[in-house]
Amino acid sequence: MPSFVINDKCDGCKAQDRTACQYICPNDLMVLDKEKNKAYNRAVDMCWECYSCVKICPTQAIEIRGYADFMPLGGVVQPLRSTDSIMWAVKFRNKKVKRFKFPIRTTPEGTIEPDAGFETGSDDLKSPVLRTEPESL
Ligand code: SF4
Ligand code: SF4
Secondary structure: OOEEEOOOOOOHHHHOOOOHHHHHOOOOOEEEEOOOOEEEEOOHHHOOOOOHHHHHOOOOOEEEOOOOOOOOOOOEEEEEEOOOEEEEEEEOOOOOEEEEEEEOOOOOOOOOOOOOOOOOOHHHHHOOOOOOOOOOO
């Protein structure tokens, strides 16, 4: 079974219009039960197990519960993001835990130039045409 929301940990992203897991899922699978204020995966068979929702959830409320042929039952992989790194905690079914930390960026947060130095301007970033169009057509 793919992504699974642990109800006790999910706070519904504090009742914002769109939760973090809804925003990030490339398959539009996560929905929020507004009465319970809990998210859930509405079509687990469509889940790619891409881990995007697991990584973005601010409360570590989402787990991937993989199929037994590649992830032993009881095993859990849980990421914890910071501004410059991600820590993966791998819990084996015998309760042994291993942690792996990787850098996720080489520049300080907020310093990336959206136009990558091409001086295209913010309106160009919203345009549907490529940077060299229409001249290159
Ligand atoms: S991102 Fe996490 S806390 Fe927010 S609604 Fe989804 S599961 Fe709940
Ligand atoms: S693992 Fe990926 S495809 Fe599956 S619910 Fe999460 S974000 Fe969507």
